[in-house]
Amino acid sequence: MIDIHSHILPGVDDGSPNLEESIRMARIAARSGTSCIVATPHFNIPGEWEDPERIRAAYQELTMELSRQEIPLQLRLGMEIFGTEDAPQRLMDQELWGYEGTQYILIEFDFDENPDTVFYILDEIHDLGYVPIVAHPERYRFVQRDPEMVYEWRMRGYGAQVNKGSLMGRFGRGPEETSHALVARSLVTMVASDAHSSRMRTPDMREVWDMLSAEYAPHVAQRLMQDNPAHILRGEPFETGHPKSFFER
Numbered sequence: 001m002i003d004i005h006s007h008i009l010p011g012v013d014d015g016s017p018n019l020e021e022s023i024r025m026a027r028i029a030a031r032s033g034t035s036c037i038v039a040t041p042h043f044n045i046p047g048e049w050e051d052p053e054r055i056r057a058a059y060q061e062l063t064m065e066l067s068r069q070e071i072p073l074q075l076r077l078g079m080e081i082f083g084t085e086d087a088p089q090r091l092m093d094q095e096l097w098g099y100e101g102t103q104y105i106l107i108e109f110d111f112d113e114n115p116d117t118v119f120y121i122l123d124e125i126h127d128l129g130y131v132p133i134v135a136h137p138e139r140y141r142f143v144q145r146d147p148e149m150v151y152e153w154r155m156r157g158y159g160a161q162v163n164k165g166s167l168m169g170r171f172g173r174g175p176e177e178t179s180h181a182l183v184a185r186s187l188v189t190m191v192a193s194d195a196h197s198s199r200m201r202t203p204d205m206r207e208v209w210d211m212l213s214a215e216y217a218p219h220v221a222q223r224l225m226q227d228n229p230a231h232i233l234r235g236e237p238f239e240t241g242h243p244k245s246f247f248e249r
């Protein structure tokens, strides 16, 4: 499996606080069957101090420690960009980055963001030649109210990454029902851990793989947790099957 969204880098955001915890998280990931994890630290959060150099240093440090301890887990670097109206400009100025070496951008929003603002930001990013992938749409209240929006994003070629914890019911009824409705309509590009620690919101991907395999067609887990993440990291088009609108039965 490839886990495309995690906060495993030590000391750069509200995820792992130090190298020891990052290593604990890495061992959990590797044991659960993950071969590659992408570190996607929060970035571009208004009012917060940010330092891309610190992220790169933490990435180097963890990469070296994984190899020193012979943990069979590949580490890649991305970023979870907070969606602000100046995010497209900052991307153009190369102050922000996506999945390294690709056109794909992982972007999150305020849970109560105005949907018009969300569309504006996504479309601007797309116009610059990037492909936005919306992080955990099922957790946003504006998506829970109007999940058809994810179908509209899909029609524009944008991706949607759903969290393990939402599908497993750990964030409550709203995210659980919305995440399953999106999977059932083939509107999800990838499922990821969005791991923040080794105890809560962990990088254990086995449980959600098993749940998807039990509840959906056999190819679903493979597509959302292996094939599409691999396509994204190679900068290739992803597959969702036949996306279905919420207005179709």
Ligand SMILES: [Fe+2]
Residues within 6 Å of the ligand: 005, 006, 007, 080, 135, 194
């Ligand atoms: Fe995240």
